[in-house]
Amino acid sequence: MSMTSNQLAWLIRRHGIEMTHLSGGSHIGAILSVADIIAVLYADVLKYxxxxxEWEERDRMILSKGHAGASIYAALAESGFFPTxxxxxxxxxxxxLSGHVSHHLPGVDFSTGSLGHGLSAGAGMAYALKKDGKSQKVYVVLGxxxxxxxxxxxxxxxxxxxxxxxLIAVVDHNHMQSLDFCENTLELEDFGAKWKAFGWNVIEINGNSHEKLKAAFRQAQEKTEDxxxxxxxxxxxxxxxxxxxQNDILWHYRFPHDGWEYDCAVNELHKNKPEGVDDPYTPDGIADPCFPSEEDDVGNDHTYSYTWNTTYPEQMRRVTADPATSDRVRSAE
Known part of the structure; x- marks a missing residue:
């Protein structure tokens, strides 16, 4: 039975919690934000x-933000490339399964981790396919x-x-990077206008909505005169x-530790588990979970600009997008 994108997204998140928990690896925040994008790609979009x-007729897929590699590993395993x-x-x-994406794994077209390389490689692949008269697409997911x-x-x-x-690029625009919000690190906005100025067709959507993602991919796949x-x-x-x-930069590098961090993450995912999905690690969730105490570091501001006490204008200090209001389309011409 084929898996829906919602089922796959949940499994990517659950595998991501377990993989980072067991390994003490990083980047669970990025894994969780990109899960819906990856799930829609593997469940509904990519040809593979x-x-x-290494099927010649496959679409090419590059996760340029290779630090979120656990999301790709989970998607590939659940899609049958190797055992879960x-x-x-x-x-x-x-x-x-190295910490950053490795091409030694079946289904991975390009090793990533050094940021800024994925789109260059994807453009080269797309150019080569064009020169060879091929119809396959190249998808690159960036941070x-x-x-x-x-x-x-x-x-x-x-x-x-x-x-x-x-060539179709997808930016996981979660508005945070490494130590802070993007706008506090190096201003990106107006982000869409920048891509348009570089000649690209731009579609801006709620990236956690599978319906919006599917519609955007359909639009991106359509042949246009330009x-x-x-x-x-x-x-x-x-x-x-x-x-x-959510929106806590602490989880860019931190992993879910034993105790309340792991227990609460697992049980929250279980509250939203889609029908037809089995949890391979904790089938019924955590029966007697730990909860954070008043002394635990939860709900606090961990951004660099908070500890540094910068003089940024207040409206820049908390740039958190409301994905539900982020549907825009811009044409390159």
């Missing part, structure tokens, strides 16, 4: 064959903080110049799906 990972049991080896010595890299914009110029309408590449700016919430992780 798990029995033939191997996910427990994430970040372990000798494992194929918004990654778009501080100049190489992203060099690739954007290249893609527009050669009219790579077979032949420009398309970027989907998917406004998401960092840590989406686990409330105490």
């Amino acid at each position: 064959d798990p029995e033939k990972p 049991e191997e996910l427990k080896t994430h970040y372990q010595n000798g494992s194929r 918004d903080g990654e778009c501080d890299e100049g190489s992203v914009w060099e690739a954007a110029l290249f893609a527009n110049h050669f009219r790579l309408d077979n 032949h420009h590449p398309t970027v989907i700016i998917a406004n998401t919430i960092k840590g989406y799906g686990v409330r105490f992780m």
Whole structure:
């Protein structure tokens, strides 16, 4: 039975909690924010064959924000590329599931982790497919903080110049990066206008909505007379799906520790578990969970600008998007 995108997104989040918990690995906040994008891609958009990972007719997929690699590993395992049991080896010595995405794993077209490389590689793949007269698409999922890299914009110029309408970029715009909100780190907005100025068709949506994502991908796949590449700016919430992780920069690097962090994350996911999905780790959730005490560091501001006491205008200090109001389409021409 085929899996729905909602089922796959839940499993990506559940695997992500377990993988980072077992390995002591990082980036659960980014894994949670990108889960819906990855799930829609693998459940509804990408053309692939798990029995033939290097099938010539497959679409190409690059997770440029390679630090969220657990999301891709989970999607690949649930899509049949390798056994889900191997996910427990994430970040372990000798494992194929390195902390950042590795091409040694079937279904991975390009190793990522050094930010700013994915779109360049994707543009090269799209250009080669065009030269060979192929119809496959190339999808590149980037982080918004990654778009501080100049190489992203060099690739954007290249893609527009050669009219790579077979290249679709998706930015997981969760508005946070490393130590702070993006706008407190290096101003990106008006983000869509920047891509448009570089010649791209721009679609801005709620990136945690599967319906909006599916519609955006359908629009991006349509042939247009202008032949420009398309970027989907998917406004998401960092840590989406686990409330105490949402919009808290602490969870960019922290993993769910034993005790209330792990227990509460698992049980919150269980409250929203779709029908037809089994939890391979804790089938019924945590029966006797730990809860945070008044002394625990939860619900506090962990941004760099808070501790640094910067003089940013107040309206810049809390740039948190409301994805529900973020549906816009901009044409390159």
